[in-house]
Amino acid sequence: MSKQILRLGKETLIYGASTVAARLFNFFLVPFYTYYLIAADYGVAATVFAFMALMNIVYQYGMDQAYLRFAADGGGKDIFSTPFIAVACGAVLLSTLIFTLSPFIAGALGIGAQHAYLIQISAAVMVLDSVNIVPFAKLRYTHRAWYFVGVRTLSILVNVAGNVLALAYFKAGIAGIFVAGIMASLTSLVLLLPVIKEDFAPRFNTALFARMFKFSWPFIPAGMASIMVNVIDKPLLSHLSGLANVGVYQANFKIAVFMMLVVSMFDQAWRPFFIQRAGEAGHKELFAKILTWFAAAAGWVFLGLALLMPAVIQTPVFSGKYLINPAYWGGMGIITPVLAGYFFYGLYINFMVAPVLTKRTGALMWITLAGALASVCANIILVPRIGIIGAGWAIFISYAVMAGLLFAFLQKTYPVKYEYGRLSFIAAVIIAALCAGHMLGGALTPAVIGFKILLLLLYPMVVLPVIMPLKTSR
Numbered sequence: 001m002s003k004q005i006l007r008l009g010k011e012t013l014i015y016g017a018s019t020v021a022a023r024l025f026n027f028f029l030v031p032f033y034t035y036y037l038i039a040a041d042y043g044v045a046a047t048v049f050a051f052m053a054l055m056n057i058v059y060q061y062g063m064d065q066a067y068l069r070f071a072a073d074g075g076g077k078d079i080f081s082t083p084f085i086a087v088a089c090g091a092v093l094l095s096t097l098i099f100t101l102s103p104f105i106a107g108a109l110g111i112g113a114q115h116a117y118l119i120q121i122s123a124a125v126m127v128l129d130s131v132n133i134v135p136f137a138k139l140r141y142t143h144r145a146w147y148f149v150g151v152r153t154l155s156i157l158v159n160v161a162g163n164v165l166a167l168a169y170f171k172a173g174i175a176g177i178f179v180a181g182i183m184a185s186l187t188s189l190v191l192l193l194p195v196i197k198e199d200f201a202p203r204f205n206t207a208l209f210a211r212m213f214k215f216s217w218p219f220i221p222a223g224m225a226s227i228m229v230n231v232i233d234k235p236l237l238s239h240l241s242g243l244a245n246v247g248v249y250q251a252n253f254k255i256a257v258f259m260m261l262v263v264s265m266f267d268q269a270w271r272p273f274f275i276q277r278a279g280e281a282g283h284k285e286l287f288a289k290i291l292t293w294f295a296a297a298a299g300w301v302f303l304g305l306a307l308l309m310p311a312v313i314q315t316p317v318f319s320g321k322y323l324i325n326p327a328y329w330g331g332m333g334i335i336t337p338v339l340a341g342y343f344f345y346g347l348y349i350n351f352m353v354a355p356v357l358t359k360r361t362g363a364l365m366w367i368t369l370a371g372a373l374a375s376v377c378a379n380i381i382l383v384p385r386i387g388i389i390g391a392g393w394a395i396f397i398s399y400a401v402m403a404g405l406l407f408a409f410l411q412k413t414y415p416v417k418y419e420y421g422r423l424s425f426i427a428a429v430i431i432a433a434l435c436a437g438h439m440l441g442g443a444l445t446p447a448v449i450g451f452k453i454l455l456l457l458l459y460p461m462v463v464l465p466v467i468m469p470l471k472t473s474r
Contacts (some may be wrong), residue, residue, distance in 0.1 A: 029163055060133050066215050155191075159181060229368070256305070
């Protein structure tokens, strides 16, 4: 059992290499954007990215998840070719429609019809991204993690270089950000051509597609609702608070993506891992132990970011420049609740074993819709009262709702006896350390920063003795 946990950890770290690179480079673009774009323009870009994130769910409609699930049953080249062709053809049709309706879509998003050209460019990016999803899923299923990492990393480097050249050298403004996205997605597609060639056959198995679609279609409303939890705050803020505040919010929101980084790198390895081990003896005990280790590791990252990132933001990095422009510092209050929200999203990912293994993915639709509804309601109630800080708390509330509902579904349909005592201890340590750190306020004195670092150093010393017995389990 310990070997299996170590293998999951190894693959998580390997997949994490590309995810870390993506998040880090995207994070380093945040200060770049804050110095080369005014807050309103940054708000426009953030709103379009939110639209793209939402629409990608429709473009891909869970076919990567269907591939992972059905590949375990065999089926030859049809298992790859059928979802690949379906996603590619659907993406072209959908982008044609979006291109045609771009002025209306831009107006509905609150960015104005004058920015319809950004919607048109984004339609091209989404086609390319969709074509890549099944080949990426194949790499995950066949455990070719380093290939996966190489493709992702080169694509990220192209995206970052494209952004820098477009904004700093060519002065292309917002459009340059999305053109760089096209270049990055094309890079991925070219590098994935050998993977596509391995299993692609020019045929479409209608019966197989029907079975795969029955499994995957709930990922459309579920995925849209899940993404809405993460992005609905931007268009809501643009209407409730203005595009400039969206820009301030987005700059600080990006700080919290380091927590999402931990969750994403775990998710890449976790889904194929639990699918392939579901039939083994003692697999539920294994899943329970993995949740304990995940909570301990993610809790440490959460504490580090919540306690130290405000100080990092307000410390000059070079030549009197800061990590993000001081004009954006008013949104730092969202960092802790957004981090906490992503922690709960990590718990949600752990609980995904139930709907996937029982093939009752329809439950995800209702669970994520509940999370999206919680997000919308929280934004509408909190933003007019406490500004963009309310949008940060809406993220936390929505992910907590989703994790709670999926946990209840899991215990009803695929019960796992988690290690509640150890999990409670980890939660208590996290809360105590967070409260101790925040009691000192945001002062940048060496004593305050030193105390927060001490809290982080003490965390593993306190937590590991409680969870280390897991290592000696059979």
